[in-house]
Structure formats: C-alpha cells, structure tokens
Amino acid sequence: MMRTSFTLKGVTFKNRVLVASGTFGYGDEVSDLVDAKRLGGIVTKSLSLKPRDGNPPRRIVETDAGMLNSIGLANIGVEAFVRDKLPLLRKMKTAVVANIAASSVDEYCRVLERIEGEEGVHGYEINVSCPNVKEGGLSFGTNRSAVSEITRRLRVLTGKLLIIKLTPNVTHIGEFAKAVEGEGADAVSVINTFVGMAIDAQSRKPKLSTVTGGLSGPAIKPLALAKVYESANAVSIPVFGIGGIRSGEDAIEFLLAGATAVQVGTANFVHPAAAIDVAEGMEKFGRDHGVKDLGELVGALEVDRSTSVIDSWQ
Amino acid sequence: MMRTSFTLKGVTFKNRVLVASGTFGYGDEVSDLVDAKRLGGIVTKSLSLKPRDGNPPRRIVETDAGMLNSIGLANIGVEAFVRDKLPLLRKMKTAVVANIAASSVDEYCRVLERIEGEEGVHGYEINVSCPNVKEGGLSFGTNRSAVSEITRRLRVLTGKLLIIKLTPNVTHIGEFAKAVEGEGADAVSVINTFVGMAIDAQSRKPKLSTVTGGLSGPAIKPLALAKVYESANAVSIPVFGIGGIRSGEDAIEFLLAGATAVQVGTANFVHPAAAIDVAEGMEKFGRDHGVKDLGELVGALEVDRSTSVIDSWQ
Amino acid sequence: MFEQNVRVVSVRSVAENTIALSFSSPLIARASRPGQFVNVRIPDSIQGPLLRRPFSVSRVTRDRVEILFNIVGPGTALIGARKRGDALDVLGPLGRPFKLDDDFRTAIIVAGGLGIAPFPFLTSALRKKKIDIMTFVGSRSARQLVSANLEHKKIATDDGSRGFHGNVVELLGRALRRRMLKPKIFGCGPTPMLRALSAFALKEDIPCELSLEGEMACGVGLCQGCPVHRTGDGKRYSLMCTEGPTFLSTEVIL
C-alpha cells in the first residue's frame, strides 16, 4: 500500500490535495456531488470580520485557458461561519483550514481569535492579497514587512497550523517565503491569482467592474510552477502548490517542483469533484512508478546543473 | 480615409503593428509569405556583441494557450547583422528597430554604437531581461537602478528612437516605466515574457534545458493588458503593448489600455503574416466605429471610477 | 444535482445558427423543473474553452432532456458539433425553477430571441396544470425565429419579416388591451427586453418572473461569480446560479 497522507503540525491530511480558498465555498454547496471525506482538506472561502457583499457585476471573465475574477471577497463573515458552516464542516471528516482576509493587521488578528476557540478548524491560511487601508489600499501581499508583521502577530495567537498564502505579483517570491518562515509560519501557499485585465473593445470598457482582477486556471500553471520552485528552494517549511492544477500529473509536477501538497481551485468550477480526481490520479501515478509514499516526490526534480545555470536570457 | 500611421521621434510607422523581437528573425526568413512593407515595423531578434549559439535543446514547450521558450538569445551578433541582414532590411520599406541584448552595461553601449552609424535602423529597443554578469547573473530588468543606468548610458549615445523593453516579472512595472522615462527613454515596450516552468512528470525532469523559460501567447494576454494599463498610467511617453495579441480586436484592447502601438510575437509562429492581419483587423474596427485616426483609441478606456476604486481583494 | 456522462440522442438545426440538442439522462430528466438549467462541459480532450456552458432545460420527454441554443462562440460551436451517440458531460438540473404554485390563472410567456429556450418545458408543465397560456415571441427576423412547442403564439420581428414589426414588449402592450384573469408574466431574453418587460409588468401591476442570463464560472454556488443586484435593503446581491436564474421582476435591478 502506498502512503498518500501527510502530517503537518499535528494535522493529518488524508491525501495531498486540498480544495483552494474561494473555489469550494464553505464545503456544503456541492455535497451532492463530492464526497468530502475523500478530500485532503477544505480551505474555506476567505473570511473577514464582517460579512462582505463583494464587488458589483461583472465578476468573472473567461480568458484563453483561464479566467479572471473579481469577487471582492464576498463572504458571510466569521460569525456566520462559526455559527452556520462550522457545524457542517465538522461532520465532513476532512481537514478544515480557515482562510482569513482583512484590511488591517488588527482585523486579521480578530478573525483568527474568533475562530481559535472553536472546534473543527485544523489550521489557518492567511490571504495577504488584500488592500491595506492604512497604506491607501496597497496590497499587504506585495510588501514584505507587512506580510512579516501579519505573520508575527498571528503566530503569537495560535499554536495551530499557520499557512501564509503568498501573492505571485512580486519580483522575488522566495524573499517573501523566507520572511514568513522567519516569523514562524508553518507553511506557505503559493500562489494566489495573478493580476490581469480584460477589455471589451466594442464598448471600450473594462469587462470587470473593478478593471483588474485575478487570473487563475491552466493558463497560469507554468507561472505557478516557477513560483513554487522558487519558494521551495528558498525555505525549508512546506509549500502548498496552487495554480491551474487539473490532473494527477499536474499535481505530481508541483510536488517535483517542491510542493508538499497542492490545492485545486478553478478546476472545481468545471468539475466539482476535480480534487478527488487529482488525488486519485496522483495515487495511480505513484503506483505506476513504484512509489511507497508520495512524499518521496516532493522536491525530487532532477536538474542538470550543467545546462540549468547557463543562462536566463529572455 | 482613416489614419493608421503614427510618428515617434521622427520615425513614421505605417500602422500600429510591429513584429516583436525574437519572433520574426531578421525579417528575411518568411519573405515568401509576408509582404514586409505592410508591417508597421520590424523589431529584430535581440543582437549581442558576439554571435550566440543559444541554449541547448529543449528550448520550446507548448502550454495551455501559450508557450515557454528558452532560446538563450541565439543570434548572429551585431557584426553579421550589420553586414548580412541590414542590407536586406533596408529594402523592406518598413521601420526597422534593432533590439539589443547584453550582459553588461558596456556591452549594451558597444552594440548600439556599432549600429548607430549605419543607415536603415530607425530606432533601438533595449532588452533588459538579460543576466547581469556583474551581479552574479541576476536580471538587469528586475533592478530599477540597473535599468535606469542602461537608459542613461544609451541615451547619450543616440538621438534616435530609444525604446526600453520592460520585463513583467516585477512588483510594480509602473515604477520601471517612470524610471526610464526620467532617463530620457522615448518609449517603453511592455512586456517581455513571464518566467514560467514545465516539468515532465514521467522523467522527473524540467522540460526546458534551463529549467525556467519565458511564457508568451494568448495565455498571458490578460496579464500583459494589466501591465500595459499600469505602465501607461505611470508615464506620458508612448507604450508599445505586447503579449498574446492575435487579432485586430486584441490590439484595440491594448490601445484602449494605453498602448500607442502593439507588437505581435508568438502569433507569427502560427501564421507568419499575423501582424498584417492584426493591422487589417484594427483598420476594420476603426472603420466600423467611425474612427478617423486609430490614435483616438489610445488610452480611451472608459473606467467607471465608482466601482473601479472599490477594491482589489483577491 | 447530478454530474452525468450522457449520450447525445439528437442534434437538429432549428433555425439560422440555432441547434436543438437532446441527450438521455433519466436522473436529470426526472429532477428537472421548468426554469432550471444544465451546465455542459466541453470535452477536455479537445482543449476547447475552460468553463462549462449553461443552457436552460428546454424540453423533457421521458428520459430525454433537450437544450436549444445559438452558436455564438467556441463553446456553443463545439457543443453544437457533437453528433448523435457522442458523449457529453452534463451537470444539472441547476438553479431555482419558475414558481408555479402562486395564484395565477393565465400565463403570459414573453421571449426575446433564444430567450424562448425554457418555455417549451414551461408550457408543458402549465398545460398539465390547465393554466391558460399566451405566448409572445420576438426575434430579429423570420430566419432566426424559433417557436416550436409553444401555445397561442404571437410573433414580433425587428425587421417585420414575420408577424408584428417591432419588439416583443410593444407587441405585448398592444395585445393585452383587455384585462385578464389572474395573469402572470414569464419572461426570458436579452437584458434590455427584460428591463422593458419589468417596467411594463410594474405599470400593469402583473406579477412577473424573469429568467436571467449572465456569465457564470461554476453554476453551482462555488465561485460567487454571478451576482444580480437585489432590490430592498438586506444583502446587495443574489447569486444567479443558486438563487436564480429565475427571479421576480421586483426582486432584482437589471
């Protein structure tokens, strides 16, 4: 029997495939179609202190092999989450990671504190791709000291699994991974969406109400893999690899690049049980390749240094 | 009659569509198929001081709606260019922009100086996505002061059109555009390729010999549009918009986002006359929309400030 | 809600650029109600568009579900190119059906273009309930007109090539001179038409339920990508896919 599970900070994940934040609601939307106990884990939609209506339409644009979204973190707020959703999640027999979003460091802390006492949440993933109101709306996520501060402040509030979800919209993501590792984060999630934009030439208007949005899906897989590779080489804490994953083989590629586990996002929209298929695909790959524990594949990319260091001319 | 041409630093471009560097050789490879005088201009393959063999195979990987390349700037070198290619280019009756790559600031200067005296080159595009040997191979392009220095040093050497081609692999591309504007650049090209990676799960090896490469093609169009929008809003010099353009409507989207003209890259590989089709598509769009000069569309995106400023939560 | 790998049973061209495609799925057929939709996946093998394409359930006959659609882009082109016997991955039925339990005796169906799609199915349900039906169908021209499996039709075309020369809401206005017994309007079509129809319903004080269309990424409530402006205080948006696509015209701002 091949081992598919892994343990992180005392949390055992049944397999190495979680559903990504914002792409699986709070776990109860598609219970007809998806047997949650076969998921490695569920990362919830980002939770803020108060409920958020989200952005006006249009929020979604399909692009070549990808999609742009500008949801604006529509969510029910942490209170309603704890009251209405957590009881259902507790029954799902899978790891539950609460994703937290906020517009100030204090708000991050208060959301985490509200959840900390509750049973059934195994860890936190911190979405730092949010506008910092104190900095005139510039994203926390592109500012290394802001990301460090968030990590530092949250680390003292919880002994549970603390994952920082990094934005790819920075020059050197490895430096961000290193910074949060230094502040005691247990893992990083790499990556959130890439800033993108779509325009309707006929009307001369942006397609999304907020002009720019986040690009996800297969189109970004090559970019995400490079970010995971950079991050995993920069730190020794685990990396959750995210970006365009649809198949077991995609997920194996992320493991080879250095991810300990992966998250499946946009693919859930096409096929709600996509993450289960990915987990099964990984298992089959492992079996076919005589792997005893999928963990063997983490960072196992064979790089030929003689050519790889030659050049990065573009 | 609608006006399709535009003039920049004394150079008149017949239309607003150029072929992008590295995607059209030196202009003579496909003369059977493409009537060069119908192009807005030709940007040459990046030229270095000495000929370069380029990277070992594998140099190309197709991805979802895109491709990764790691050519390693294989080129014939500036001498052979001036000797063998420039005479042919002179006859092509289109604007010729010599793209320059180098691994030191001095090398940039020497390549430009070698061309400066020659007839038939209407301007320069500087590829700063090259490893700086002095900085241990870190790319010039991600370092604002290095990009500024290159611009400053080249500016004094030429009165001709000087375009700096920016890399998208930075947090705030607008800051780079501003920096080179400050040093006297006449325009910026936005963007070069995004760093990406592909892995062969079966062999556990990177697909490209250099591990990472540059992503181009329709997959990146939404990202490129956002970078053009950011750059055009940061500076008042013209922006050449580049990234995933295949159709006249794509190009119009870049104009609306703020590009004065566009360059067509990967699409040439699928259809060598792609840039002519793009130019015709733009012309048709202009006619259908009662435009007198395509320049009217530059930066003409209508943004509804009430929603666009709301939020950039991701 | 089921995700099913189904077989295409028939594909017919029913008007210019318009396809009626039926597939066999006892589960989806049995569970579907008028106003609901299915979300059709483009086979991965051909690297077509990423996302599913939503279509109203247009007819249900025993085990068969029919959808009716215009070929407007790559997704509909690829789905329309499927042949009898080909496989198709379908998720459905999705969304909230039309409400048929409220107190009405005459159904006024108003369709613009392919907004006709949900109404054959609605018509057959209304017939079973012995409710009177009047149907108003608008189309750009006779060539685009689709109007099979409907009852008591009146036609409007923008170019006058068939029926009333003008838009369908105008036609409705002229036709509804005399008051009817407990009427209710069911509308589906382009947004400008639905706006006009809402205004008309409000003016005439007739209850009106609309089936809306808009971009969807998932169709099942996962992405929050399909907001519809709500009237009233409370929350600002409803989700089109789970709280719609049918809404009372008074519930939403179009």
Place this chain on the structure above:
Amino acid sequence: MFEQNVRVVSVRSVAENTIALSFSSPLIARASRPGQFVNVRIPDSIQGPLLRRPFSVSRVTRDRVEILFNIVGPGTALIGARKRGDALDVLGPLGRPFKLDDDFRTAIIVAGGLGIAPFPFLTSALRKKKIDIMTFVGSRSARQLVSANLEHKKIATDDGSRGFHGNVVELLGRALRRRMLKPKIFGCGPTPMLRALSAFALKEDIPCELSLEGEMACGVGLCQGCPVHRTGDGKRYSLMCTEGPTFLSTEVIL
C-alpha cells in the same frame, strides 16, 4: 513555401490510431520534395492547441498531398477528426529534402513506427531515378504496422506479432550480410532507433541520412526553438526546421 487554405480530400484510418489524410494543393504538391514537411494549423475557431503540428509529406499524387500520422494528443486528434471537404490551413513545403543527387545506387530505407511517414514519397522519387530500394520497417506490433507504398519490405515487430521479433536495426544488421553496390541509408523514427542506426551506418561505413523530429514552434526559422547538436567545431546547433529535418548522421549528435 506557401500558406494555403486547402480542402481535405480523404481521411482514412490505416492502422490502430493511425490516420492518412490527403488534401488538395497544386502549389504545395508541385513544390514538395521527399523529406520535407508541412505544418498544419488547428482551426482557431475551436481553441485547440496554439501551435501548428508538423507532418512529413508522405505521398504526392498529382495535386494531392498526403500526410500520415498517429493520434497522440489533442492536435493530432483534432486534425484527424477533420472530414472530407473540411478546410485546413497548411504551411509548406518546409525544410530541406533528402539529398538524392549524391552518388548512391541502393537505397536502404529504415523506419521505426510512424517514421515510415516520409518514405512512400521517397520511394516514388527513387523509383523514377531507377535506384534499387530495400525497406526495413519496425513497429511495436502488427496492429500498429503501416507499410503501404513501399518496396522490398522486411518487417520487424517488438512483440514478434509479424516478421522479425526484435528491433528494426537488428533486423537490418542481419539482413545486410553481403555488401551492396554504393548503398545509402535513409532513416526516420524514434531517437533511440536513429542513434542505433547512426552507429550501425558508421560501423558499416554506409552514408546515412536521417529525418529528425522534435518540438517546433514555427517550422520556418523564426523562433530558433528547434536546435540540433552539430558535430565539429563551427556553430554548436543547426535548426531542425530550416537546416533539417534531414541531416547526414555524421552531421548531428542525437
């Protein structure tokens, strides 16, 4: 070199997963020489893979060009699904043909799998030149075997289901006991086979020309994406698309 919108004339399945597709193009047919290839575009309308797919010119009969290919992924699946009368955008002929002017009297054709593709065309050219031909065809099994329009065939299969049980270079070694008059080898197939063939040719001191395959983005020299390691000093790489796909085995390092 022409970029032509052509019509598919015939599509036949010739072995397991293997399609022979012919299209009509007087210009490409007339200009093609054995060893050259065409680059086939997947219609934009269906958002298939981005890049063209290269295929050897397999046969030319009057105005018709035939390609022979395995369905191995989305591109070949979509091209193989084209029907008689469908349009196809083809760029060709591309690349350097086999050299037929050097001094040889016997052609030894060696093909592995779909490496057979260029050889029907070569065979017909050699026949016109009255050159003797011996053909060695290797295949995984009889079901995958394609060997029409060739001359003096000997077959090898990996599983022994037809002909010699083993690989095609072994078969060649056994068959070529006696010395031939001015022989020249023409090889096409998977890289390991070509490597073995090169070594064999070197050992036997027979000139050998190979047709290589590899990733290409453009096929016309624009992208510099298709390097082949060269032997000797001078420049380090040749471009497969413009300086190949045919190379003397002594020119390249596989």
